[in-house]
Amino acid sequence: MAEALAPRFEHYEPSVIPSAALAAAVHLVLLAILVFGVRWQSRPPESVMVELWQPPAPVVEAPRVEPPASAPEPKPEPRVEPPKPDIAVKAPPPPKAVAKPEPKPRPEAKPKPPAPPREDVQKRLREELAREQLALNVERERQSIKEQLQREQTSASAKAQADYIARIRVKIHGNIVMPPDIKGNPEAIFDVVQLPNGEVLSVKLRKSSGHRGYDEGVERAILKSSPLPKADAGLFNRQLELKFRPLDK
């Protein structure tokens, strides 16, 4: 029996184009919401943080002129601070500068008195000179006393500085784990950068002791000792140069 072929209908199929257009539209809408609807910008609150830790050092230490210039940009400051010992050295010169101008006005005064007298000029000149000399001597003495005082002060601050370094070294020493096979007493020098609260920012080996185990032990000890002991006012130094020897102390 010749059965007619099974009916093959063409099924109704909605056209793809409108669907594709709608799908694209949906994605475009989502994209628009993502791009314009969400605030993707994040605000930087950290800029405040940087200004917080940088300025204290200049306020305490930095010479008069620098702070205003360094205020906007905190980075240059650390370079300004390190030569603090220099302040002690710089301080003495001003008195000298003050002392020199003082003697000069008197020599200038000399020419005026000599004018009126005629025969006793030499006598008077001599007396005058003697007086000058005396005054100068007194001045010099005063100056030397001042200098001595200054020297004592600087030596005191140097002593405090040394004391501070010693405290840091003691703390670090306590944390050093000595490698057993170290020979001799080689010196290792480290550059340490610290924050005003004593937190160690970075440790750099400047001169190796020649024994890697010891170098690494000291580096670990420095990091472990963070925060370092606090400096007395005016003694804080951002960059420290610390020397270690295995047989120290």
Next chain:
Amino acid sequence: MTVTQDLEIWTLVANASLVVKLVMVLLLAVSFMSWLFIFNKLFAIRTAREQTDKFEREFWSGNDLNALYQGAVNNRHSIGSQERIFEAGFREYTKLRSQRGTDVTTMVDGARRAMRATYQREMDHLERHLAFLASTGSVSPYVGLFGTVWGIMHAFRGLANVQQATLAQVAPGIAEALVATAIGLFAAIPAVVAYNRYSHDIDRLAIRFESFMEEFSNILQRQAVR
């Protein structure tokens, strides 16, 4: 240390690693396809329902079956599923009737088998692409999650190389990784909703077809006995 991260969506996508980018592209393609099918099926199901409504109205308005059949044969490319079922059943019935000696049960059974076959074919056609929506809904969140995990691994590996770890160093990496999950969810949620909706609609259509088949069989049986 103070890095202001400019979290623009483009930079996020552009900075992502290759795997994450691939995942994003894949998910976008899947999302587009699933939306395409969502709209396509929406139109298809709506049309099928309208056609069924129209045919049922015609059928139950008491028209002559032969006239209905002729109309269905003439427009066979534009008729709906239910009309096709009717057409197949009625054709089989008239064929069997034209042969002598066929009893009533054979005629009705033959017509019912023909309708059942057409019904299966129509259902198969209506349910096309639904499987794609179902698997999009279940799989694309995982694909997105994979992209995210990969991106976060990447971000944390970068963090391990830094001495001073801050949140700002991982945050962009994690954000860009999370974009993958977002795209995955964007593809999955509509697909799941559409799948549930459409399978429910198709089930209702199937019930209408099946009850029509039963009723039409009864009508045919009555005609055959006469």
